[in-house]
Amino acid sequence: MSELIIDPSLIKRKLLHISQTNKFTEFSPQQLYNHQKEVTNYLQQHESSLNLIELYNLLELQFYLNILTNNDEEAKIVLNKIISYFNEGNETKIVRSQRLKFLKSIWYESQNDLKKSMEMLNDEPDELKLSRRLTTFARNHKGNNDTSKNSNKYIDNLIYYLNLQPNDILTWKELSEEYLISGNYDKSIYCLKQVLLIQPKAYPIFYKIGLIYYYKFLNHFSKLNNLNNDKKDKLIELLKIFKLSRDNYLISLEINQKFDKSWVGLKTLINLNFDSKLIKVSENNKEIKEFIKDNEKIKVIVDKQIKELNIEI
Template sequence: MSEIIDPSLIKRKLLHISQTSKFTQFTPKQLYDHQKEITKFLIENENTLNSIELFNLLELEFYLNLLTKNDDEAKLILNKIITNFNEGNEQKEVRSQRLKFLKSIWYESQNDLKKAGEMINDDPDELKLSRRLTTFARNSTNSTTATTKYINNLIYYLNLQPNDILTWSELSEEYLKLGEYEKSIYCLKQIVLYQPQAYTIFYKIGLVHYYHFLSINQKLNNINDKKEKLLELMKSIILSRDNFLVSLEINEKFDKSWIALNTLLNAGLDTKLIKFSENNKDIKEFIKQNEKLKLIAIE
């Protein structure tokens, strides 16, 4: 015999999830389970709710359906919210702000950023939630189209909140996945403008430069005979090295930067460049600096 759960306990739990936006941290299974639970609860208990409770739970049902790819059902719920709360409701703030915000989320989910931008206000908490919802939706698929859409959404939020360092970090990661190294680095540089002592970010910048170096290196044939490409590799190595050094200057005990620096110095580029060093001052200086750094980077 299945246990009968008091509806008031379910209501309290669901309202807590709605008010804290806890659903943005749910796993896919939790999303599906709660989507089914709230739908069942509202069918059976909607008439027992006051207007505020009903709005909050319909709002939660809207999000859960959107995040579980039930777009048609989400649109029906949104229309229901608009019908019930857009006119003649005493909660003016609900009408003027939260309804616009829900509409913006809907337009965003349909990749209509222009209409989403027209609807959303500049409340930091709402922007943060909207970005988190976008992040969650992005994590449900790995398609190139979804990645492009996600990047566009992140850029959209950064136009509204350019000091959101978490969004800059997410955007950097997305560009890195696509092999857009310069764009990824640009995003990380925006973070250190706000946090100049962020040694972990300087480490990441160095790492992306190193990935760029590896990417170029893998694409070349007969690299020993290509001076121009070797110089391009040298530039990537220098940029990578210098950012690892900045990271260590801020925190000399950050092991990841020491390991990365040691790996970089032993990448073998010196050996390939040495034949061109006699008539090139920059190459001579690069090799000389690397030799000095190898003495202090040894474990």
Template sequence: MSLERLLEIHRSGLYATLPLHQIDSVYTLTKATLLTQLSDFERFTLLELQFYLTLTMGLDIEAKHCLDLICDRFDITKSERICVLKSVYVEATTGSTLREVSDGLVKDAKELVRLSNIAKSSMGGKLNIMQDLMAVTKRVVALHHEDVKEYTEKLALFLDLQPLDTESWYEMSEVYLANGNTDQAIHCLSEILLTEPFAYNVWSRIGEVQLMTGFKTSDSQRFEEAKRHFARSCELCETYHRGWLGLLESAKRLGDKKLVELSRTQLDKIVSGKLTSAENIDKISQILAN
């Protein structure tokens, strides 16, 4: 059971946003699980997870140990993923500027491309950093997050190359939102829905952005749009707490008493049946109490 849980944390990328007070327990569990009998796939997935957790916790020596174990198995001159991991390690543990980190990453990637082109020259077909090493390109983009203008340009350039990368569209929308460009943010989120039309968290997110804009401008059209998007997310997941909370809020603003009643009963049902995680239940109870 704990192995599946850890694999799920890795798969969903939860380690990047895990609540701080839970990092320690997940770390302990990963450490214990790594000592048990595991398949190669499970072992190296957990090692990658452990790498990120230890880096977050500031346990640099252990992080280096995880990285070394991964490097021993998969040659850094053959795997772009390890180039990325190495750059994360360098970013976290050294005081070098992000540009230096990015230069180091590109250097590793060039070496990888050079060696692989030597190996492949007899068969024809050559690698190119920009077109073939997408993970490296994405990481280079991510390392530009300090300067907003440059970051947006780089993200746009990357999304031209890779328009189906939902994670990057989401990042782009967050950047726009932080700078108050709500319409562009909504546009980016809608692009995700073209690729993943059932992504109910993204439907909810659009609703939230519309709701925020609605609070600012007091435009009832925005609340109507928010209601539509929240309703779709509730349709895709009947106990989705964010969807129902948003629906409750937008229904309140629109003065739709029937919908308010409906969302309240549904939220009560979620709380009493414990149909979502404990933290979400706390959140819902607080909002319902107000």
């Protein structure tokens, strides 16, 4: 069977579309590698037939794909080629000078030289955000070696940007997720609280804070094997974490009563039967008695709402 021959013009059109729309930021690792090879092969065969705009866009795409597939040496070669082609002359220099600085900033950031990266961008907010998106995105496509080191580097990059752009909500969320992955619940929650300072009625954020407190509760509760008097103080601390989870779910529902996830979160939390564990050591503790009483009321409301909203558990 003869090999299928694809019209080069169709390949060019596809690659230019990817370049102009930044579609590559949504690619899986395999897609990144495949397109990196495709754009490299296409340029090797058809570079001379491209006009200046097409050439720049495809070289830029090649640079990004090399960055995202951890081909740092190839990315540097492409960057030098772009500089050689477009840093001289009149019209092209005027049109592309800012873009060249931007590409240089991405290169420096990929090498963890954040100081030089910022110097290139002149603290332009939009460019700062896009630069961070591209280079920190590469973290997820550099293999599994030394994951903790990559994670720490990623956290450092996010913190650096937040010092420059403290109202970047998406970055606070990313940093929260990174702390959560590493099991640092308190720092993860702190990041989400920063989001609430900017968006005080963001009910999904209250839900997420409740969920992280739930994870924290489970983590600590699993370490308590025997419920004796020695564990009483630790159970009181667990009670406080439980309440923080519960209360954040409730705040989320005060803002949006039909938010399914918070109802499910509440039901899951209440069904842990933590109350029965507390009763064994409660004695005449007023705080515990009020806590149990509140949970009993909430359980009735949760069951009713889940049934009325037809929420599947």
